Amino acid sequence: MYGYGGKLVIQSGGSTIDSDAEAFLLAASITDATITTAVNDLVVGLKTNYLWNKMRALYPFVGGTATTHKWNLKDPRDLDAAYRLTFFGGITHSATGADPNGTTGYADTHIYPNYFGLSDIHLSFYSRENTHSGGDDFDIGTVTGAVNRFWLSSGLSNTNSPTSGLGSVLASSTGSTDGFFVGSLTGTALINNTNKLYKNGSLLATSVSSMSITNNASIALFRANGIDDGYSNRECAFASIGLGLSDADVTALNTLVQAFNTTLSRNV
Numbered sequence: 001m002y003g004y005g006g007k008l009v010i011q012s013g014g015s016t017i018d019s020d021a022e023a024f025l026l027a028a029s030i031t032d033a034t035i036t037t038a039v040n041d042l043v044v045g046l047k048t049n050y051l052w053n054k055m056r057a058l059y060p061f062v063g064g065t066a067t068t069h070k071w072n073l074k075d076p077r078d079l080d081a082a083y084r085l086t087f088f089g090g091i092t093h094s095a096t097g098a099d100p101n102g103t104t105g106y107a108d109t110h111i112y113p114n115y116f117g118l119s120d121i122h123l124s125f126y127s128r129e130n131t132h133s134g135g136d137d138f139d140i141g142t143v144t145g146a147v148n149r150f151w152l153s154s155g156l157s158n159t160n161s162p163t164s165g166l167g168s169v170l171a172s173s174t175g176s177t178d179g180f181f182v183g184s185l186t187g188t189a190l191i192n193n194t195n196k197l198y199k200n201g202s203l204l205a206t207s208v209s210s211m212s213i214t215n216n217a218s219i220a221l222f223r224a225n226g227i228d229d230g231y232s233n234r235e236c237a238f239a240s241i242g243l244g245l246s247d248a249d250v251t252a253l254n255t256l257v258q259a260f261n262t263t264l265s266r267n268v
Contacts, residue, residue: 018043020052020073024060027076028068035062038263042256043073049252054122055242057083057109059221062264064095070107080110083241085221096266097126100222102133102233107221111241113142113150121166122184122245123152123219126238126257128268130155130178133233138224139181140239141165144216151224152183154199154234164197167209171197175204177234178268180257185209186244196247201254203247237261 017025017040024043025036039060046052058073066087075082089104100106113121125139132155141151149165155177156163163172164183171183179200187193195209217226221239224230238257245253261267 018047024071024073024076027078028063028071030063030068032063034263038062038260039073041263042260045252045256045259049249049256051245051249051253051256054245054249055240056115057111057239057241059085059236059239060260061097061237061239064093066091066093069093069098083109083111085109091222095264097128097235097237098221099129099235100231100233102137102231104231106223106225106231108225109219109221109241111219112217113219116243120186120244121150122182122240122242123150123164123166124180124182124238124240124253124257125152125154125221125236126180126261127154127178128235128237128266129233130176131233132177133231136224136230137177137232137234138222138230139232139234139236140219140221140241142217142219142225143230144226150219152181152197153232154179154181162197162199162204164195164205164207166195167193171195171205171207171209173197173199173204175199180238180254182245182250182253184245184250186246196250198250198254200258201251237264237266 021040021043061069070085072083085107090101091105092099151165153163166185182198185195195207197205222232
């Protein structure tokens with residue numbers, strides 16, 4: 001890969017990459033050709049499937065270090081306002097993703113739930129491990145009350161219970177904790193919204209949910225911010241936060257994320 005006329009070029013194909021992919025790679029100082037291809041294909045695919053504008057934060061966890069893992073692909077500026085990650089506690093960073101220790105490790109996204117209005121949000125998390133930390137295992141989210149729940153878990157409370165807690169009612173199922181999980185809430189009011197939970201593109205559970213919008217605690221990765229426990233110990237190879245997604249959107253996103261991690265040889 002080399003630079004030409006302000007663009008990055010993939011040597012193997014000889015074509016310039018998407019400008020948003022380029023901005024991310026420049027910010028993270030990543031020049032690896034395989035990562036470049038994976039990131040570019042992901043960005044192009046998100047735009048082709050009309051998903052790019054529904055995203056507020058995309059964390060691809062490439063480059064293998066805390067410095068490269070912190071960047072938001074959607075807005076790669078080194079600012080809280082750009083939703084780049086701030087890491088705390090014990091997290092191991094490698095080429096396969098970010099792996100928290102299950103007791104102290106988490107990342108603050110600096111995104112507050114009230115950004116999404118009444119009832120339009122999704123959370124996604126690509127878990128590479130079928131494991132539990134020993135307690136409540138929240139992979140991404142925030143909890144500040146009975147209906148102020150914005151979280152996704154690939155396996156909650158020492159059971160194989162993938163769960164989406166977007167609002168007052170949970171969407172929960174059973175199964176292993178490794179794979180690509182999406183929780184999506186869609187609707188037009190504070191009550192009777194549709195909360196859906198997906199794994200690897202397939203719908204696992206649906207619930208009707210109500211919520212109250214607050215900004216008491218920002219959304220975190222590897223825990224539910226706003227409570228003192230709930231740490232996950234599952235390695236993450238991709239996460240996103242954005243507007244609510246339809247079934248077709250989730251299918252498309254799953255295809256793109258699976259291809260992304262397959263290119264990087266870290267799919268499960």
